[in-house]
Structures are given as C-alpha cells and as structure tokens.
Amino acid sequence: MSSGILALLSFLPIISVAVFLVMLRWPASRAMPIAYVVAVILAYYIWQVPIRQVLAASINGLIVAGTLIYIIFGAILLLNTLQKSGAIQTIRQGFSDITPDRRIQVIIIAWLFGSFIEGSAGFGTPAAVAVPLMVGLGFPAMAAVVAGMIIQSTPVSFGAMGTPILVGINTGLSADPNMLAYAAERGFAEWDLFLEFIATKVALIHALAGTFIPLLVASIMTRFFGKHRSFADGFKIWKFALFAAISMTIPYLFVATFFGPEFPSMFGGLIGLAIVVTAAKSGFLMPSPDEIWDFDSKSNWEDEWTGNLQSETNVSETHRSISLLRAWAPYLFVAGLLVLTRLPVLNLETFLRGSNPFITWSWPQILGSDISASFQPLWSPGTIFVIVSLITILLHGLKTSEYKSAFHSSLKTLVPASTALVFTVPMVQVFINSSGGTAGYEQMPIALAEGVANLAGSAWPFFSTFIGGLGAFVAGSNTVSNMMFSLFQFGVGERILVDPTWIVALQAVGGASGNIICVHNVVAASAVAGLVGKEGAVIRKTLLPFCYYALMTGAIGYGIVNLNNGVLNAGFIVVGIIVAIMAYYIIKYNRRTVP
Numbered sequence: 001m002s003s004g005i006l007a008l009l010s011f012l013p014i015i016s017v018a019v020f021l022v023m024l025r026w027p028a029s030r031a032m033p034i035a036y037v038v039a040v041i042l043a044y045y046i047w048q049v050p051i052r053q054v055l056a057a058s059i060n061g062l063i064v065a066g067t068l069i070y071i072i073f074g075a076i077l078l079l080n081t082l083q084k085s086g087a088i089q090t091i092r093q094g095f096s097d098i099t100p101d102r103r104i105q106v107i108i109i110a111w112l113f114g115s116f117i118e119g120s121a122g123f124g125t126p127a128a129v130a131v132p133l134m135v136g137l138g139f140p141a142m143a144a145v146v147a148g149m150i151i152q153s154t155p156v157s158f159g160a161m162g163t164p165i166l167v168g169i170n171t172g173l174s175a176d177p178n179m180l181a182y183a184a185e186r187g188f189a190e191w192d193l194f195l196e197f198i199a200t201k202v203a204l205i206h207a208l209a210g211t212f213i214p215l216l217v218a219s220i221m222t223r224f225f226g227k228h229r230s231f232a233d234g235f236k237i238w239k240f241a242l243f244a245a246i247s248m249t250i251p252y253l254f255v256a257t258f259f260g261p262e263f264p265s266m267f268g269g270l271i272g273l274a275i276v277v278t279a280a281k282s283g284f285l286m287p288s289p290d291e292i293w294d295f296d297s298k299s300n301w302e303d304e305w306t307g308n309l310q311s312e313t314n315v316s317e318t319h320r321s322i323s324l325l326r327a328w329a330p331y332l333f334v335a336g337l338l339v340l341t342r343l344p345v346l347n348l349e350t351f352l353r354g355s356n357p358f359i360t361w362s363w364p365q366i367l368g369s370d371i372s373a374s375f376q377p378l379w380s381p382g383t384i385f386v387i388v389s390l391i392t393i394l395l396h397g398l399k400t401s402e403y404k405s406a407f408h409s410s411l412k413t414l415v416p417a418s419t420a421l422v423f424t425v426p427m428v429q430v431f432i433n434s435s436g437g438t439a440g441y442e443q444m445p446i447a448l449a450e451g452v453a454n455l456a457g458s459a460w461p462f463f464s465t466f467i468g469g470l471g472a473f474v475a476g477s478n479t480v481s482n483m484m485f486s487l488f489q490f491g492v493g494e495r496i497l498v499d500p501t502w503i504v505a506l507q508a509v510g511g512a513s514g515n516i517i518c519v520h521n522v523v524a525a526s527a528v529a530g531l532v533g534k535e536g537a538v539i540r541k542t543l544l545p546f547c548y549y550a551l552m553t554g555a556i557g558y559g560i561v562n563l564n565n566g567v568l569n570a571g572f573i574v575v576g577i578i579v580a581i582m583a584y585y586i587i588k589y590n591r592r593t594v595p
Contacts, residue, residue: 001441007451009046010444013039013431014474017519022540027533028420028523036427042444043430049437056369057433061426063363063373067380068124068421068520072527073414074385075128079136080406081389082330085396088136090327095137098280101292102139103218103237107244108280109134110147111214112273115155115248119266120338122159124476125381126152127525129334140295140305141529143225145538148525149516150217150545154210154249155265156478156512157202161342162261165199168482169508176487186501196260201505203256203264206512207249209552212582215241216545224541225305227296235589236293240285247279248272262344307531322396329395333388338381352378371433416532424520428474432484445471445484453488458496461558461571464489464503465550468510469517476520481511498561506557513549516542552578 016038020031040058043049082088095105113133114126127148134144157164173179174191183194218241219234226233234241252268280286287293295301341348353376354360362374377383393403435443442450449467456463467489471481489507493500515521522535522542531538552575559571 001439003447003451003454006441006447007449009042010448010451012042013427013444014470021519021536023536025536028424028519028535029416029533031536032420032423032427032519032523036423036430039427039430039434039444043434043437046439047434047437047441047444048439049434050369052367053369053371053433053436054430056366056371057429058426059363059366060371060373060433061429062422063375064429065418065421065425067375067382068425068524069414069418069527070377070380070382071124071128071385072382072524073410074380074382074389075132075528076413076530077406077410078330078334078385078389078392079132080409081392081398081403082327082396083136084402084406085322085392085398087322087327087330087392087396090322090324091133092137094324094327098277099286099292100294101237101287102295103222103234103293104240104280104286105137106134106139106143106147106217106221107214107241108273108276109137110151110217111244112248112269112276114148114151114269115252115265116269116273117335117338118152118155118159119161119263119269120335120342121381122156122161122163122479124152124521124524125338126155127521128381128385128528129331131525131528133331135307135529138295140225140301141307141526141531142305142534142538142541143221143295145522145525145529145531146224146541147217147221149522149538149542150220151213152515152518152521153513153545153549154206154213154252155269156515157206157508158199158252158256158261158263158265159478161263161266161344162199164478164482164508164511165195165202165261168479168511169198169486169504170195172483172486173490173504179487179490198501198505198508199261199264200257201502202261202508203253205505205509205553205556207253208556209509209549210249210252211242211245212548212552213545214244215582216548217241220541220545222293225295226293227300231585232589233293235586236291237285237287238586238590240280240287243279243285244272244276247275266339304534304537307526307529307534326395330388330392333391334384337384337388341379341384349379352376370436371429413530414527416527420523420532420535421520421527424523425476428476428520431474432480443484445474446488449485449488453492453495459558459570460492460496461498461503461506461561462551462554462574464492464506464557465510465513465554468507468512469514469546469550472511472514473518476515476518478508478511478515481514482508485511493561502557502561506554509553509557510550513546513553516546516549548578 013035016035020026114130117126117129131144131148135141188194219231222233223231248268251271252264255267256264360376364372431444471484472478485507489503490500493503517539522538555571555574562569
C-alpha cells in the first residue's frame with residue numbers, strides 16, 4: 001500500500017474526532033467511542049495487529065484513564081474544600097486588591113502560575129490547579145478551561161522537570177545506536193550535553209513564539225466571554241501582556257541555556273510571577289480604574305459557559321475569616337510538594353516510584369503482549385491534592401461534615417467526566433500501539449508523518465511543528481509525541497540537507513503546541529471545571545492559538561535552517577507577516593473606543 005493511502009487511513013481517527021467532536025459539536029462521551037471504534041477497525045483489519053495487542057492497548061488506556069480520573073478528583077476535592085473553608089473568597093479578594101481586571105488575573109494565574117506548575121509536575125497538572133482556581137474566583141468554567149489550555153504551549157517542553165526532553169527526545173533519538181556517534185561528531189562527548197544543546201534551541205524558539213501567548217489568552221477570553229465579544233478589549237492591555245510574557249521567557253531562556261532542561265518553566269514561571277505581581281501591585285502598565293474589564297453579569301452568560309462545579313461551588317457556605325497567607329497555603333503546599341518530590345537532588349522518585357508492589361501497581365505484558373501498564377499512587381499529583389485537602393481541614397478549621405460535603409460533591413462532579421476518558425485514552429493507545437501487525441506497516445502516527453513528509457519536501461520545517469502537535473493531540477503528551485517522532489524528524493532533517501537538531505527542536509516545540517488542542521487534556525480540564533459535554537466548543541476556541549503557535553514556530557525554524565539563503569527567506573517572511581498582523585491589531589484596537 002502506498003505511503004499516501006496509509007497516511008490517509010491513519011488520519012481517519014483524527015478526522016472522526018474533528019467531525020463529531022468539533023464540527024457536529026457532540027460531547028466527548030459520544031464522539032470518542034466512535035473514534036475508538038475507527039482506530040480499532042484500522043488496527044485490526046488494515047494494520048493487521050493481533051486482537052490480543054488491540055485489547056492490551058485498550059486495557060492500558062483504561063488504566064491511564066483511571067490515573068487521570070484520580071488526579072481530576074483530587075483537584076476538584078481541593079477546590080471544594082477551599083470553597084467550604086472560605087479560602088476562595090479570601091483569594092478572590094486578594095486578586096481584587098491587586099486588580100479586579102480579569103485580563104490581568106488570567107495572565108497571572110494561567111500564564112505565570114500555570115507555567116510554574118507545569119515546570120514542577122507537567123502532565124496536565126496546571127489545568128488541575130489553575131483552572132479550578134479561576135472557576136473559584138468567578139471565571140466562567142469554559143473561559144477558565146480555554147485559558148488553561150492556551151498556556152499549555154511555551155512551558156510544556158520543560159514540564160515535569162524537563163521530562164519531554166530528558167525522556168521524550170532522549171528515548172526517541174537513542175533508539176538509533178548511531179546517534180551517539182553523531183553527537184560525538186558534533187563535539188558532545190556526553191549524551192546529556194547533546195540533549196542540553198537541543199534543549200537550548202527548543203527554549204529559543206519557544207521564547208520567541210511565547211511573546212504573544214499572554215496577549216492571545218486575554219484577547220481570546222474577551223472575544224468569546226466578554227460583554228462586547230471583542231478581541232479589542234484584550235488587545236488594550238498589550239503592554240502589560242508583553243511585559244508578562246518577557247518576564248517569564250527571558251529567565252526561561254537563560255535557565256535553559258546555562259542550567260539545562262530541568263528548570264526553565266519552573267524558574268521562568270516563578271521569577272515571572274514575582275516580577276509581574278510586584279509590578280501590578282505598584283500599578284505598572286495597569287489599566288486605569290475606568291478601563292477595568294470584567295465578565296458580564298452571570299444572568300447574561302451562555303449556558304455552555306458554566307458547569308456543575310461552578311453552579312455548586314461559586315458561593316461559599318461559610319463566613320469564616322481566613323488570612324490571605326492561610327488561604328493560599330494549600331496551593332503553596334501543592335506547589336512545594338510537587339517540587340520536592342521531583343527534585344533530582346532529593347531523589348525521592350526512587351522511593352515514590354519504586355518496584356515494591358505496594359508502591360507501584362503494575363501489569364507487565366498485558367495479555368501476553370509487549371504492552372505494560374503501571375500506576376504509582378504516591379507519585380501521582382492526585383495524592384498530593386488529597387493530602388493537602390486533608391491538611392486544609394486542620395489549617396482552616398473545617399468541620400468533618402463540611403469536608404464530607406466537599407468529598408461527596410467532588411465525586412458527583414467526577415462521574416460524568418469518566419465516560420469520555422474511558423474511550424478517549426484507549427483510542428490513543430490503540431492508535432499509538434499499531435505497529436507489529438502482519439501487514440508490516442509502521443504505527444499509524446509514523447505512517448501519517450511519512451505521508452506528509454513525502455509531500456512537503458524542503459518545506460518540511462513548516463510542517464514539522466504540526467506533526468509534533470498532531471502527536472500530542474492524539475497522545476495527550478509532549479513526551480509521547482517526542483518519543484514517537486524525534487528520530488523520524490531527525491531523519492527528515494538529514495534528508496532535506498539541513499541541521500537535523502533544529503528539526504528535532506521543532507518537533508519538541510510542536511509537541512508542546514499540540515497540548516493546546518489535545519483531546520484528553522481538554523476532557524480532563526473540562527472535568528476539573530465541572531464542564532462536561534462541551535469539549536468540542538473548547539477546542540474550537542483554542543484552534544486559533546494552536547495554529548498561531550505551530551505556524552510561528554515552524555516559520556522560525558524554517559528561517560533558521562535556511563539562513564544560508566539570506567534573512568529574507570520564506571520562514572522569516574512569514575514571521576514578519578505574523579508580527580505585522582499582531583502589531584496592526586494592537587494599533588487598531590488601541591485607537592478604537594469600544595461602545
């Protein structure tokens with residue numbers, strides 16, 4: 001079978017998601033079972049994968065879905081606990097003391113705090129922390145989810161202490177024994193130094209493209225959830241948005257260059273948070289009192305904006321007085337425990353993810369296949385959320401009845417989300433584990449990428465980020481996308497006679513951008529906000545930021561690898577056009593008065 005036909009067939013599960021979830025606006029609980037069936041039919045009948053392997057992949061998907069559901073439950077439980085204690089009211093007032101402007105709040109919480117959490121834990125944890133916090137502060141649930149998804153771009157390549165680089169790219173490239181020799185030829189006697197070399201390129205591309213992410217977060221929010229439904233309201237804070245962007249990306253790039261891939265997102269988010277909050281408190285680049293932006297009255301919100309979590313918890317049932325420090329303490333505990341458990345110097349991972357059957361629950365070689373599943377409950381962010389919720393009982397003086405109420409409300413919110421994840425993650429696992437069939441074809445993601453590469457030719461850098469994003473879209477992970485495609489991207493780079501390490505860097509950046517529209521991340525984030533059945537609406541709103549990020553980074557990469565043709569090559573021309581468009585709208589919207 002030709003590579004073109006294989007690529008088209010491989011694309012069918014993704015097309016089914018686009019048609020049913022995004023275009024026809026079906027809830028994920030209805031759309032994803034169809035996508036799963038399509039993937040199974042292709043794997044069994046076309047790729048001729050043994051039914052045992054298809055079932056093993058599906059079982060592994062169910063186990064992964066269970067781990068996600070556990071994290072979601074912990075995040076919802078912590079929010080509900082803070083609602084019961086009155087802490088959310090205090091946190092809301094704390095933000096109002098900085099500014100009641102929701103555009104500023106979303107940048108501080110989603111972009112800066114979210115980047116820090118991404119650097120600490122990764123794997124969707126920012127959504128589990130930042131999204132319910134924004135819901136608790138009075139954001140529409142869908143606005144919180146959309147914002148939480150958009151920022152899962154720039155910080156993601158260095159999430160979970162650099163896992164997408166240190167595990168994803170490392171595993172992907174080291175599958176070829178010749179890569180060590182290549183690294184040595186480039187002057188890197190140690191493999192880790194070669195990974196750091198690639199990581200610096202990844203950080204540079206991210207830092208350039210990430211400049212506009214806070215502005216996009218604010219403008220997308222005002223366009224879809226504002227009273228005037230206008231991008232203009234978001235673009236009016238362009239100075240603050242760009243300031244917040246570089247406050248994170250400059251330290252981020254510095255750390256990646258001089259300290260390696262473990263800490264760029266964590267330190268970038270933390271340093272940026274300190275700079276921006278301090279500046280905001282002093283009034284630097286802040287909107288004037290008559291320009292404060294807020295959501296319209298809740299009575300005018302569209303029905304799809306709110307979810308079960310919001311309707312149940314938007315008003316605290318207690319008048320308990322809590323200081324700002326005590327109110328924030330649970331989130332500080334979460335951040336602190338995530339950092340402590342993942343710091344290499346402490347080496348707690350050895351214990352928390354050990355081989356002891358009480359610590360690691362594993363199912364090796366499921367049904368006799370080469371697919372294995374495992375779960376380390378002590379390592380899961382879900383356990384940290386639950387532990388901190390219990391600490392909050394003592395810290396905030398909750399009654400047992402209040403905590404029981406929060407617990408039961410969390411379970412009630414969780415149940416509707418489970419159906420979607422139960423089909424979403426198994427579909428992903430069948431799609432990824434489709435190699436080894438008697439037909440002899442590469443796994444579906446690689447077959448799809450091969451087809452695109454054959455068509456793209458020397459223009460591949462423009463497409464490389466979209467392929468990386470596609471990998472994350474279906475797999476739900478930049479790390480997995482890098483594992484699948486890094487060696488393939490390296491090979492394409494060699495084929496088109498450019499520096500292949502830049503193409504691998506574009507893979508990592510594209511894989512990060514795919515998290516913006518990743519189906520199971522959207523399902524999980526929506527579940528955390530109690531927003532179930534509107535996943536397609538979320539993806540429709542995040543498609544523009546994804547296209548911006550993948551196109552901008554691909555253009556930057558094309559421009560860099562073709563510098564020998566001059567600065568005015570196609571890549572840098574596209575970058576210039578994108579920047580000019582952004583500048584045009586900044587000027588346009590800041591001259592215009594919204595009625």
